[in-house]
Amino acid sequence: MIIYLAGLQSIPTDLYEAADIDGANWWQKITKVTIPNLMPFVLIVSIMSSIAAMKVFEEIYIMTGGGPLHSSETLVFYIYTEAFDRLNMGYASAAGVILFLLTLILSAINIKTMGKDNTA
Amino acid sequence: MAVVNGIEVRERKYISVSPKLLPEEPTLMNFVKVMDTFPFWRYLFNSVVVAFLTVFLNVLFCSLAAYPLARMKFKGRNTIFILVLTTMMIPFQLLMIPVYIISLNLGLQNTYLGMVLPHVTTAFGVFLMRQAFITVPNELDESARMDGANSFQIWYRILMPLVKPSMVTLMIFTFVSAWGDFLWPLIIVNDQDMFTLPLGLNMLQGTFTSDWRLIAAGAIISMIPIIVFFLFLQKFFIKGAMSGAIKG
Numbered sequence: 001m002i003i004y005l006a007g008l009q010s011i012p013t014d015l016y017e018a019a020d021i022d023g024a025n026w027w028q029k030i031t032k033v034t035i036p037n038l039m040p041f042v043l044i045v046s047i048m049s050s051i052a053a054m055k056v057f058e059e060i061y062i063m064t065g066g067g068p069l070h071s072s073e074t075l076v077f078y079i080y081t082e083a084f085d086r087l088n089m090g091y092a093s094a095a096g097v098i099l100f101l102l103t104l105i106l107s108a109i110n111i112k113t114m115g116k117d118n119t120a
Numbered sequence: 121m122a123v124v125n126g127i128e129v130r131e132r133k134y135i136s137v138s139p140k141l142l143p144e145e146p147t148l149m150n151f152v153k154v155m156d157t158f159p160f161w162r163y164l165f166n167s168v169v170v171a172f173l174t175v176f177l178n179v180l181f182c183s184l185a186a187y188p189l190a191r192m193k194f195k196g197r198n199t200i201f202i203l204v205l206t207t208m209m210i211p212f213q214l215l216m217i218p219v220y221i222i223s224l225n226l227g228l229q230n231t232y233l234g235m236v237l238p239h240v241t242t243a244f245g246v247f248l249m250r251q252a253f254i255t256v257p258n259e260l261d262e263s264a265r266m267d268g269a270n271s272f273q274i275w276y277r278i279l280m281p282l283v284k285p286s287m288v289t290l291m292i293f294t295f296v297s298a299w300g301d302f303l304w305p306l307i308i309v310n311d312q313d314m315f316t317l318p319l320g321l322n323m324l325q326g327t328f329t330s331d332w333r334l335i336a337a338g339a340i341i342s343m344i345p346i347i348v349f350f351l352f353l354q355k356f357f358i359k360g361a362m363s364g365a366i367k368g
Contacts, residue, residue: 055211058302062322076213083217084307096214107209 003048007041008034040113047110051103075099150337154324157334160341162313163320166232167299168345170316173236174298175291182245182290183253183283187275189246190253191261201250208243213303220307230311238304239297245290252286253279288353295349299342317342 011034019029057076060066066073066081073081075095083092154160188194189201219238228234256279264274280287302318309315315323321338324331 055213057213058318061302061306062325076211079213079217080303080307083220089217089221093214093217096211096217100210100214103211104209 003041003045004038007038011037043113044110047106047113051106054099054102075102150333151341154334154338154341158320158324159313160320160338163315163317164342164345166314167316167318167342169232170235170305171295171298171345173232174239175294177236177240178242178245178294179287179290181241183249183280183287184275185241185246186249186253187271187279190250191279192271204243204246206243208247212238216304216307223308228308230309230314232314234308235305235314235316239294239301242294245294248286248290249283252283256282292350292353296346299346 015033015037016029019033024032054074055076056074057080060072060074060077061080064072066077076099079092079095079099082088082095185204189197189204215238223229223234223238226234228237260278260282261274264278269277300318301316302322305316305319309319312323317338321335321342324335324338
């Protein structure tokens with residue numbers, strides 16, 4: 001939410017004024033100005049959500065316990081069960097490293113898009 | 121939804137058939153009952169101890185670590201700072217296994233220390249405090265040094281009072297995360313007397329039946345401290361603490 005707000009505020013008002021002068025209605029303003037300018041923020045938010053989704057643990061632990069037949073397991077829940085139910089610490093650590101690599105790749109993409117200057 | 125369930129009198133037969141907007145027979149009995157059902161005060165006490173210890177140590181260590189990174193000139197300072205920031209990318213779920221093994225070897229199972237220590241310094245906190253210290257003008261440090269203050273005195277007499285807004289931000293963040301933490305206490309604690317509130321609430325859920333009204337009531341009660349803490353610290357959010365420190 002906050003990221004989207006920052007994104008909306010970062011769109012220069014000149015663009016809207018220019019659209020007004022060109023006779024754009026509100027729908028055209030949204031589709032032709034707001035959404036294209038918001039795209040980088042959409043990407044950032046989706047990446048952050050993906051990282052957060054991989055780390056979901058509590059909801060699953062409480063609600064389904066990973067069941068039925070491991071269909072609702074996330075990576076973190078899998079690490080937890082491997083490490084603290086079956087006590088395969090080494091195996092779970094390896095899974096943890098894989099989780100880290102996945103988040104690292106996503107973070108790298110995230111930083112790349114953040115670094116770009118997206119002023120139209 | 122939670123509020124509706126928390127003040128409902130009769131247990132509904134099928135909770136999922138038609139969620140209601142308003143409770144049929146409102147009551148506050150569930151809040152009383154939840155205190156009797158499980159050692160609520162004990163868990164509340166545990167939660168408070170863990171949360172406050174975490175907050176206090178976090179502010180102390182993060183600001184102490186941030187001070188040299190923001191103020192002192194030494195070789196490799198920026199490298200160290202970047203390394204600290206890099207640790208933000210490592211998820212705690214990866215660290216929890218080695219941290220658990222270390223805690224076991226140190227005998228920290230079922231202790232407050234074991235629950236607090238892993239969260240005692242965060243890269244985020246160091247980063248936040250460093251940014252706050254950088255905004256404080258250097259002239260203040262210099263004038264304090266002229267008056268014969270040493271580094272430690274500068275830190276707690278000049279810098280800490282001036283970065284109160286950031287400090288309060290860090291405190292709120294830390295408190296909320298420590299209060300709601302479920303994963304780490306679950307791992308490190310297996311003695312029921314040391315449970316924090318989230319763990320206790322999880323226990324209310326039975327294997328075959330769960331009294332959702334009690335769980336909802338307990339959840340609402342466990343939210344109250346966060347709100348109180350937040351409101352209490354709100355008044356320190358006053359900006360403009362810097363004004364009057366330097367003329368011109």
